[in-house]
Amino acid sequence: MGYQWNWGVFFQPSATGDDTYLGWMFAGFKMTIGLSLSAWVIALLLGALVGVLRTVPNKLLAGIATAYVELFRNIPLLVQLFIWYFVLPELLPESLGNAFKQSHPVLQQFFASMVCLGLFTSARVAEQVRSGINSLPKGQKNAGLALGFTLPQTYRFVMLPMAFRLVVPPLTSEFLNIFKNSAVCSTIGLLELAAQGRQLVDYTAQPYESFIAVTLAYIAINVVVMTLMHKFERRIAVPGYIGGK
Amino acid sequence: MIKIANVSKNYGDFKVLTDCTTSVSKGEVIVVCGPSGSGKSTLIKCVNGLEPFQAGEIIVDGTSVGDPKTNLSKLRARVGMVFQNFELFPHMSITQNLAIAQVKVLGRKQDEAMDKGLKLLDRVGLKAQANKFPGQLSGGQQQRVAIARALAMDPICMLFDEPTSALDPEMVNEVLDVMTELAQEGMTMMCVTHEMGFARRVANRVIFMDHGRIVEDDEKEAFFANPRSERAQQFLAKILHH
Amino acid sequence: MHDFDWSSIPGALPFLWDGMKISLVITLQAVVVGIVWGTLLAMMRLSSIKALSWFAAGYVNLFRAVPLVMVLLWFFLIVPEFVGQLFNIPKGTDMRLSSAMAGFALFEAAYYSEIIRAGIQSVSKGQMAAASALGMTYGQSMRLVVLPQAFRNMVPLLLTQAIILFQDTSLVYVSALADFFGAAYKVGDRDGRLVELLLFAGAVYFVICFSASQIVKRLQKKYHPA
Numbered sequence: 251m252g253y254q255w256n257w258g259v260f261f262q263p264s265a266t267g268d269d270t271y272l273g274w275m276f277a278g279f280k281m282t283i284g285l286s287l288s289a290w291v292i293a294l295l296l297g298a299l300v301g302v303l304r305t306v307p308n309k310l311l312a313g314i315a316t317a318y319v320e321l322f323r324n325i326p327l328l329v330q331l332f333i334w335y336f337v338l339p340e341l342l343p344e345s346l347g348n349a350f351k352q353s354h355p356v357l358q359q360f361f362a363s364m365v366c367l368g369l370f371t372s373a374r375v376a377e378q379v380r381s382g383i384n385s386l387p388k389g390q391k392n393a394g395l396a397l398g399f400t401l402p403q404t405y406r407f408v409m410l411p412m413a414f415r416l417v418v419p420p421l422t423s424e425f426l427n428i429f430k431n432s433a434v435c436s437t438i439g440l441l442e443l444a445a446q447g448r449q450l451v452d453y454t455a456q457p458y459e460s461f462i463a464v465t466l467a468y469i470a471i472n473v474v475v476m477t478l479m480h481k482f483e484r485r486i487a488v489p490g491y492i493g494g495k
Numbered sequence: 496m497i498k499i500a501n502v503s504k505n506y507g508d509f510k511v512l513t514d515c516t517t518s519v520s521k522g523e524v525i526v527v528c529g530p531s532g533s534g535k536s537t538l539i540k541c542v543n544g545l546e547p548f549q550a551g552e553i554i555v556d557g558t559s560v561g562d563p564k565t566n567l568s569k570l571r572a573r574v575g576m577v578f579q580n581f582e583l584f585p586h587m588s589i590t591q592n593l594a595i596a597q598v599k600v601l602g603r604k605q606d607e608a609m610d611k612g613l614k615l616l617d618r619v620g621l622k623a624q625a626n627k628f629p630g631q632l633s634g635g636q637q638q639r640v641a642i643a644r645a646l647a648m649d650p651i652c653m654l655f656d657e658p659t660s661a662l663d664p665e666m667v668n669e670v671l672d673v674m675t676e677l678a679q680e681g682m683t684m685m686c687v688t689h690e691m692g693f694a695r696r697v698a699n700r701v702i703f704m705d706h707g708r709i710v711e712d713d714e715k716e717a718f719f720a721n722p723r724s725e726r727a728q729q730f731l732a733k734i735l736h737h
Numbered sequence: 738m739h740d741f742d743w744s745s746i747p748g749a750l751p752f753l754w755d756g757m758k759i760s761l762v763i764t765l766q767a768v769v770v771g772i773v774w775g776t777l778l779a780m781m782r783l784s785s786i787k788a789l790s791w792f793a794a795g796y797v798n799l800f801r802a803v804p805l806v807m808v809l810l811w812f813f814l815i816v817p818e819f820v821g822q823l824f825n826i827p828k829g830t831d832m833r834l835s836s837a838m839a840g841f842a843l844f845e846a847a848y849y850s851e852i853i854r855a856g857i858q859s860v861s862k863g864q865m866a867a868a869s870a871l872g873m874t875y876g877q878s879m880r881l882v883v884l885p886q887a888f889r890n891m892v893p894l895l896l897t898q899a900i901i902l903f904q905d906t907s908l909v910y911v912s913a914l915a916d917f918f919g920a921a922y923k924v925g926d927r928d929g930r931l932v933e934l935l936l937f938a939g940a941v942y943f944v945i946c947f948s949a950s951q952i953v954k955r956l957q958k959k960y961h962p963a
Contacts, residue, residue: 320950321943323950324904324943324946324947324950325904325939325942325946326904326907326908326942327904328907328910328918329907329918329935329938329939329942330939333935333936333939336931336935337931337932337935337936340932341739341932387580387582389578389579389580390582392578393578393582393583394584395567395571396543396545396571396575396576396578397571397572397596397600397644397645397648398569398571398572398573398596398601398648399568399596399599399600400568403599403600407584407595407599408584411584411586412584412585412586415586426802430802430803430805431804432804433804433805433806433807434804434806434908436806436911437806444804444806444807447807448814451814457814457815457818458815461810461814465803465807468802468803468807469802469803472801472802488628488630489630490585490629490631491585491628491630
């Protein structure tokens, strides 16, 4: 095949001279982690709120929550990202739009990516939260109310703590997804892991090493997140119930 | 204590309750029985407002349940309820189950609530299980905890919604014993149950329901000796052959 | 505020439609290949032959750990060259469509295989035992008894996955292939009307995916009245 393997390439100084190629990869890695974690915070908070609203006995609130979920679930992530990045600044009041466009490009890319990933994932989190709440025995809600709890108290003390535990395993997979989906943000020029991989191919002419390294980095993220979430699951397990001993 | 007057309820065209009228005085024990789908569970859930109803009136200790101005949470805090499937909160230990509503609803201190909970737990014979979780107890034990949880709120009356139907036969009696004791101490009770032995022992009156109507509402002796309606006679015959 | 001008869309419709055809072709072939390959993977995973089960587990876990964008980049930047050298395909041949299709199919097979595995496991063990008791071989029991029931349970999930896949085809953008989204972007870029074209593309995707998911929901109710 005549391909010259050269794993040492990662330790060579990069084309811009101020770093090694390994340093480039590490920068991309940090960007992927930072972006995914900050988007995850948004996704969890909004997703929990919207998911709960979908189960409340109020047609208007539940309807708004449903519309929210359908909107973010039925448009491809890439299209949503481009809309956040290219369209929204144009639709904002001029001063605000200009302020966005004049900010640092990396900041623009990061901000659009974070909001986009966060909202996209929040719709999925909301679905999991809703189905967690709906899978609780109906009597639990009645039992809470019968003890004199108000509806919000019943959610807070009775339904949500249990629904939360049921929802952790499916949320783990959404959490993994957010890291994987963050690769889409390379398309607007954000230098996260996948984008750095592409850059490495261009600059080093060692495509195999570059892509294998990036792919392994994603696998490593996956393994670490899964291990941590399993530990977490065991910690919150309820004695005598699913997962508990 | 509880007054139910001309209560009707329907889901769309389907009538669940039709013109139900009865009352429970202080210290009285009423057993509500009837075939499944007769509306007895729905009726008892109307008493503390867990099920809304379209017509009629229910008054509990002077408060109208159907009145939209009524603070239902306040009323429910004073009416104890025990469910068919126990409905202990699985993520809390037994003591937490007993204390949480005392603290969050009645505003009692945590220590005070714990003490009260433990006392009641002792009363239903489960003091040893205090630090376990519901999932680690048998059905009969869970139901006894559920009764203790309701009693911890110092209820003015207790509602039982088929408290023994989800239990294995060998556990039914431990729950009925607790209920019997409670009745003998003078608690006002409304019990939906098929346990006719319990009814014979402790009930003052028996209500028989069918197709959403109260068909019989009689002194216990009269009901068992000579049920007036054919449906009640059939029902009693069937129960005996169980 | 932005002044909307939608006038570049009508003229571009034929071009956009060509893009949509590419999106649909990729979706369709990835669904078909993905389900066939995914079924095989699922059966390997559940097989008692250790080597097969490890291979399937490794394959599925690998593809599920890596972003689709990464897989597509592999198939866009590296695989064509590798395959080209292997089969002496002249340099410069445009293999973007075929390599994108291969990438999608192999990637989706991992996801389909998990759905199918769960489906097979949802059919009670008693069914397998009953089939064996009637003298059927393992293959016959699978083919005649277990898989038909499993697939009936899985249809909604398989279709939902197809809708997700259709949305994901937009990611061929990374190989500059003009699928529907790529076409919309190109038109918007050419006419300086990116805002309108992106919103239009979003609306089209929404209408298609929302309608499809409502149909799936109705199917689900019809076959599994809860």
